[in-house]
Amino acid sequence: MFRFIKPILIILVIALAATASLMQFQKTRCDEPLYYSIGEFDERFGVSLDKFKGLLLETEEVWEEPIARQLFSYDPQAAFKINLIYDERQQRxxxxxxxxxxxxxxxxxxxxxxxxxxxxxxxxxxxxxxxxxxxxxxxxxxxxxxxxxxxxxxxxxxxxxxxxxxxxxxxxxxxxxxxxxxxxxxxxxxxNVARIFDQGQYDGQEINIYQFEELSDLRLVLAHEFGHALNLEHVENPKSVMYYLMKEQETGNLVITHEDLNALKLECELN
Ligand SMILES: [Zn+2]
CATH class of the missing domain: 1.10.287 (Helix Hairpins)
Structure with a gap:
């Protein structure tokens, strides 16, 4: 009989470990802020580093303010990088x-x-x-x-x-x-074509920004990629930050739409 006990114990340990890691996994993206730093920064975009930092703070608020949570935080040591990469897109x-x-x-x-x-x-x-x-x-x-x-x-x-x-x-x-x-x-x-959000890109490790015209443009691109970094997918309303095209959003006074907010609440389990 004794011989049968040992394997059961091992199974129990494994099951506990599986439960623990599952619980870890279930934490939402909104429980802790995403710490980010600035990686590559190309001055040919004509934006100063200070201005860029300020813009990042404004972009954080686009998502943070509606649910009163700190979702992002600038930390010069953070591994998650936001890069400003100058290439043929900006030249265009x-x-x-x-x-x-x-x-x-x-x-x-x-x-x-x-x-x-x-x-x-x-x-x-x-x-x-x-x-x-x-x-x-x-x-x-x-x-x-x-x-x-x-x-x-x-x-x-x-x-x-x-x-x-x-x-x-x-x-x-x-x-x-x-x-x-x-x-x-x-x-x-x-x-003269509506622009798909390819001015920026989030790949799970970092956000790359390739192209923008005005600073308000840059803020929208950043907000969109921040949304992806929050695990959000695209939504259907053309005025939404998370719409797949940059088209009808009010870049001058950027606020998230109902659809953006719903997606965020769903992700943060705030419904
Ligand atoms: Zn997108």
């Missing part, structure tokens, strides 16, 4: 901004030239009408006196000069339109 952002500015400029020079054209064209048409009426009048009378004839002939020359100027303006306008449209179509092909 810079390129996009330049092209967008170019479009704005060509748009306003078109407007200015168009105004010049229509103003001159209005003057031309009014003068031409008056001129033709007067010529018609004199012709119906069999001809104009010399003085009027000379004046009308001078006017004809002036009208021809105006017409030439109008044609030249129209040519310039068309050239501008062509170039503008080409730039716009290049822009649309290259850049």
């Amino acid at each position: 952002t810079v390129e996009e901004k330049k092209l967008r500015e170019k479009i704005t400029v060509s748009d306003s020079s078109y407007s200015a030239l168009e105004l010049e054209y229509t103003t001159l064209n209005d003057q031309y048409e009014a003068r031409l009408l008056r001129h033709e009426a007067e010529v018609g009048y004199w012709n119906s009378r069999g001809g104009a006196p010399r003085e009027d004839y000379n004046r009308l002939r001078d006017e004809q020359i002036e009208l021809a000069i105006m017409a030439n100027k109008l044609r030249a303006l129209a040519d310039r306008l068309n050239e501008l339109v062509e170039r503008h449209n080409l730039t716009v179509s290049t822009y649309n092909q290259k850049f």
Whole structure:
């Protein structure tokens, strides 16, 4: 009989260990803050380290404030890194901004030239009408006196000069339109797409940030990746921080949506 006791004891020990590790596993991500530090930091993004730290604090609050818990904490020694990595993605952002500015400029020079054209064209048409009426009048009378004839002939020359100027303006306008449209179509092909959250990435060990335009953009990307670091998946509302596209979120005043909050509460077992 004694021989049977030993294996049972061993099984008991194993079972206890399994229970303990299971309990450990069941602790939610929200029970302890995620300690993070800043790893790679590239100054070509044009953000100072202090500014970046401040932004990280703001981002923490996006998630922490709604449930009044400390979920993240900056610790220079922490193994979990947040990296700012400058590569072709950010270069592309810079390129996009330049092209967008170019479009704005060509748009306003078109407007200015168009105004010049229509103003001159209005003057031309009014003068031409008056001129033709007067010529018609004199012709119906069999001809104009010399003085009027000379004046009308001078006017004809002036009208021809105006017409030439109008044609030249129209040519310039068309050239501008062509170039503008080409730039716009290049822009649309290259850049006019809703951005999937690939500006940032969370891989379980660290968060990498690759691309942003404004600081408010950066905060949204950080908040999204922080969400993933809290184990949150994507949610369906386009205004949500955890929506898979960066599109309709209010980046200026970033707050989580109902859907974000529900996902967080579920993860933290706060329901
Ligand atoms: Zn995502």
